[in-house]
Amino acid sequence: MSFTNLGLSKPLLKAIEEQGYETPSPIQLQAIPVVIEGKDVLAAAQTGTGKTAGFTLPLLEKLTQTKPNMQKKQIRALVLTPTRELAAQVAESIKTYGKYLPYTSTVIFGGVGINPQLATIRKGVDIVIATPGRLLDIAGQQGIDFSALECLILDEADRMLDMGFIHDIKKLMKLMPDKRQTLLFSATFSPEIKTLAEGLLNDPVLVEVSRENTTADQIKQVVHFVDKRRKRELLSQLIKIKKWRQVLVFTRTKHGANKLTKELEESGISAAAIHGNKSQGARTKALAAFKANEIRVLVATDIAARGIDIDQLPHVVNYELPNVPEDYVHRIGRTGRAGQSGEAVSLVCIDEHELLKNIEKFIKFKIPKVDIPAFRPDPNIQAEPIQNGRGKGKGGKNSRNEPHSSKDGAKSNKNKRNRNRNKKDKK
Missing domain, CATH: 3.40.50.300 (P-loop containing nucleotide triphosphate hydrolases)
Known part of the structure; x- marks a missing residue:
C-alpha cells in the first residue's frame, strides 16, 4: 500500500x-x-x-x-x-x-x-x-x-x-x-x-507494531567483556581498526560523558559530548557536527540522546550499560532505523553482569558474546556496586543522570518542585 x-x-x-x-x-x-x-x-x-x-x-x-x-x-x-x-x-x-x-x-x-x-x-x-x-x-x-x-x-x-x-x-x-x-x-x-x-x-x-520489550531485528547486537579501566582503550581500537566513521556512545552520567570525550580526543578521535549540563547552543552544535560527519563520536547520556534522529546511523556503543533495561532498547534504537541495518556494541565489565542479565531477560534475547583475547577481563577483579546513573543500581542508590521534578507533596515543597522543573526543562 x-x-x-x-x-x-x-x-x-x-x-x-x-x-x-x-x-x-x-x-x-x-x-x-x-x-x-x-x-x-x-x-x-x-x-x-x-x-x-x-x-x-x-x-x-x-x-x-x-x-x-x-x-x-x-x-x-x-x-x-x-x-x-x-x-x-x-x-x-x-x-x-x-x-x-x-x-x-x-x-x-x-x-x-x-x-x-x-x-x-x-x-x-x-x-x-x-x-x-x-x-x-x-x-x-x-x-x-x-x-x-x-x-x-x-x-x-x-x-x-x-x-x-x-x-x-x-x-x-x-x-x-x-x-x-x-x-x-x-x-x-x-x-x-x-x-x-x-x-x-x-x-x-x-x-x-511490535511485541513489547523487543529490539529491532535489523540491529546486530554484541557484547564484549572487558575490565572497566580498559573500556576506553577497547573503544578506541574498535573505532580505529574497524574504521567506524559515526558512533553514538552512551554513558550513565554527565561526568562520564565529559571524561570519555576528553580521552577520545586525546587518543586522536574527534568527539563531542551531549548532556543536560550543556547549553542548547552547544548541544545543537555537537549534534549538527555529528550528523555532518565532522566528528566521529557523539557521547551522550540517556535523556540527552532522546530524540536524536540520524538517518543510517551505523553504530551505537553502550560504554556503560544502563541500570534500567528499557533504556537499552531506547539506546540501540538510535541505529537500525526505518529498515536500515545497524550495530549495537556493549562493553561490559564485571560490575555490570547483573545488569546484562536483566537486559537479556527484558528483551527475551541472549546477546552474542564475542571474545577479544587482548582485552579478556582479569579474573581476580571483584565486582563493585554501581551507584551512579538512572534508576536503581546494584548499590541500591536511586539516582538519575539528569534532574527531574520531584513528586507532589506538601505545599512547603512547592519551590523545590519549581526549581526541579526548571532544571528539567533546561536539558
Whole structure:
C-alpha cells in the first residue's frame, strides 16, 4: 500500500514524495487512517519505525478538514515531548511535511529565553511543540490559550512518566477543553502507560507494531567483556581498526560523558559530548557536527540522546550499560532505523553482569558474546556496586543522570518542585 491510499491530501503527498518515501511503515499504515477519522489513539512502536510521521501527517491532514472559527490564530494542536531534542525533531517533521500547507508552528522548550517564545505564541500559531515544564511556565504567565485546541499528542509518553512530567501534564490538561482528540505514543505498553491512557483517552484505538520489550531485528547486537579501566582503550581500537566513521556512545552520567570525550580526543578521535549540563547552543552544535560527519563520536547520556534522529546511523556503543533495561532498547534504537541495518556494541565489565542479565531477560534475547583475547577481563577483579546513573543500581542508590521534578507533596515543597522543573526543562 502507498501513501495515496491513506486519505492524505495532495499537498501532503507532494511533500512525502519529495522526501523520497513511497511506502508507509507499519505504524504509519495503522495510525494515519485512524487519526484522520478523529479517534483517540494509544500507540506503541519501537523508536526508528517512522512514528513521528505517523502522527504529524494525519495531524496536518486533520487541520485541513476543519475550519477554525476565530479571527485571530489560536493553538489548534499541541505536541508534548520529554526533551528539547525530540521537540526540535517533531517541529522539523511538521515543517517538512507541512511545507505546502498554510499552517504555522513553533517549538517551545527551556534553555533559551522565554520572552521570544511568549511573543510568538501571542502573535498566533496553529501548532505548538513543547516540553511540559517550559509550557507550564508560559501558561503561568497567561501566555497561552488552549480554548481552541483540537488535538493533543503525547510523544514518548513512557519517558515523560519516567522523568516526572506527569504532574506538569495534568496541570496543563486542566487548561484544555474536554472535547478534543488525544494521541498517546509510547515505546512500550507498560502498566503505567495503560493507567495514564485510561485517564486521558476516550475509547482509544490500540495500535501496536511490535511485541513489547523487543529490539529491532535489523540491529546486530554484541557484547564484549572487558575490565572497566580498559573500556576506553577497547573503544578506541574498535573505532580505529574497524574504521567506524559515526558512533553514538552512551554513558550513565554527565561526568562520564565529559571524561570519555576528553580521552577520545586525546587518543586522536574527534568527539563531542551531549548532556543536560550543556547549553542548547552547544548541544545543537555537537549534534549538527555529528550528523555532518565532522566528528566521529557523539557521547551522550540517556535523556540527552532522546530524540536524536540520524538517518543510517551505523553504530551505537553502550560504554556503560544502563541500570534500567528499557533504556537499552531506547539506546540501540538510535541505529537500525526505518529498515536500515545497524550495530549495537556493549562493553561490559564485571560490575555490570547483573545488569546484562536483566537486559537479556527484558528483551527475551541472549546477546552474542564475542571474545577479544587482548582485552579478556582479569579474573581476580571483584565486582563493585554501581551507584551512579538512572534508576536503581546494584548499590541500591536511586539516582538519575539528569534532574527531574520531584513528586507532589506538601505545599512547603512547592519551590523545590519549581526549581526541579526548571532544571528539567533546561536539558
